[in-house]
Amino acid sequence: MSLPPLVPVRVPLDATERRRAARHVLLDGFGPDAQARVAGARVLVVGAGGLGSPVLQYLAAAGVGTLGIVDDDVVTPSNLQRQVLHGADDLGERKTASAAATLRSLRPQADVVEHAVRLTADNADGLLAGYDLVVDACDTFATRYLVGDAAARRGLPVVWGTVLGWDGQVSVWWSAAPGGRALTYRDVFGPEPAEGESCETAGVLGPACGVVGTTMAVEVLKLLTGTGDPALGRLLMYDARTSTWDTIPLAAPPAARGATPARETTLDAPESGVAAGRAPRVPAALGLVVDVGREAVVDGAVWVRLEDLAAGNLPPAVLDHPLDAPVVVVCEQGLRSRGAATVLRADGWRDVHPTTYTALASGV
Numbered sequence: 380m381s382l383p384p385l386v387p388v389r390v391p392l393d394a395t396e397r398r399r400a401a402r403h404v405l406l407d408g409f410g411p412d413a414q415a416r417v418a419g420a421r422v423l424v425v426g427a428g429g430l431g432s433p434v435l436q437y438l439a440a441a442g443v444g445t446l447g448i449v450d451d452d453v454v455t456p457s458n459l460q461r462q463v464l465h466g467a468d469d470l471g472e473r474k475t476a477s478a479a480a481t482l483r484s485l486r487p488q489a490d491v492v493e494h495a496v497r498l499t500a501d502n503a504d505g506l507l508a509g510y511d512l513v514v515d516a517c518d519t520f521a522t523r524y525l526v527g528d529a530a531a532r533r534g535l536p537v538v539w540g541t542v543l544g545w546d547g548q549v550s551v552w553w554s555a556a557p558g559g560r561a562l563t564y565r566d567v568f569g570p571e572p573a574e575g576e577s578c579e580t581a582g583v584l585g586p587a588c589g590v591v592g593t594t595m596a597v598e599v600l601k602l603l604t605g606t607g608d609p610a611l612g613r614l615l616m617y618d619a620r621t622s623t624w625d626t627i628p629l630a631a632p633p634a635a636r637g638a639t640p641a642r643e644t645t646l647d648a649p650e651s652g653v654a655a656g657r658a659p660r661v662p663a664a665l666g667l668v669v670d671v672g673r674e675a676v677v678d679g680a681v682w683v684r685l686e687d688l689a690a691g692n693l694p695p696a697v698l699d700h701p702l703d704a705p706v707v708v709v710c711e712q713g714l715r716s717r718g719a720a721t722v723l724r725a726d727g728w729r730d731v732h733p734t735t736y737t738a739l740a741s742g743v
Contacts (some may be wrong), residue, residue: 384605389419433592461585527564
């Protein structure tokens with residue numbers, strides 16, 4: 380079921396813009412009025428990474444008038460496998476600046492607004508002010524809930540997506556949706572959980588970000604123009620292994636039904652931590668213990684960054700360790716250690732055991 384157009388026709392299309400958007404104007408059910416709505420729209424994209432890249436590129440190319448970009452990160456080598464807004468010459472540059480330069484090259488008339496900050500509880504409402512729609516292309520639960528809650532307070536629709544490993548999800552949240560269709564991120568997923576897997580720990584197939592991100596861009600254009608059937612009330616689930624999409628209907632808020640909220644299917648994670656705040660020590664019987672936490676924690680372990688491990692930069696203690704001897708890999712939640720174990724097994728070590736600081740401190 381289509382929804383009314385989100386934005387009015389604020390400015391008529393000039394001849395140059397109409398010529399540039401000719402393939403949109405020719406679309407059945409779209410036409411010049413819909414393109415004029417796109418040209419007058421103001422869209423905020425939170426995240427200029429794997430999902431934000433295709434979203435921003437296609438929205439700029441489609442003719443969205445104002446594009447805001449929220450991201451406080453800089454471009455690093457491991458981004459380039461999927462974050463196609465950025466190139467090798469942009470390493471070390473702020474993602475907002477790199478993204479803005481690419482978008483202005485793609486469409487010089489676009490008004491690109493850089494918000495080179497992390498979205499927080501203190502600035503979320505201010506960042507969303509003045510925009511018609513928000514795209515949630517971020518990669519943490521904390522930011523997703525901040526975006527969802529701030530948009531709900533302002534009555535703004537949110538086009539949301541996530542990718543992890545081979546899997547992706549897309550949906551639309553809108554607290555002020557007409558026709559009794561209101562639905563928010565918190566309605567579906569319930570209270571904010573602990574952080575789970577991420578691309579940093581589980582990996583991600585680069586082109587899957589493109590598939591999901593371009594789908595998000597389609598949802599944005601449908602909402603802005605009132606064309607097609609947006610994914611409000613539906614969870615679209617993509618499996619890159621089989622190149623298939625599944626659709627899960629989303630009903631009224633779970634609290635109203637007395638049901639258990641859903642969870643993002645790709646992001647559940649075990650509870651963990653360092654027991655009683657104690658730094659665990661390596662039991663002598665374990666042999667080689669590799670700590671891949673964000674900082675060195677385990678006394679007597681070999682600490683290495685997961686990024687270096689994935690890049691093949693192994694410390695001498697690991698390189699000298701026999702391939703058939705046991706290796707224990709440890710981190711905060713067991714997420715980074717699972718990824719490290721996958722890398723070490725692929726490099727030839729046959730007896731690799733991922734675990735957490737808590738389990739190591741408990742002697743498990």
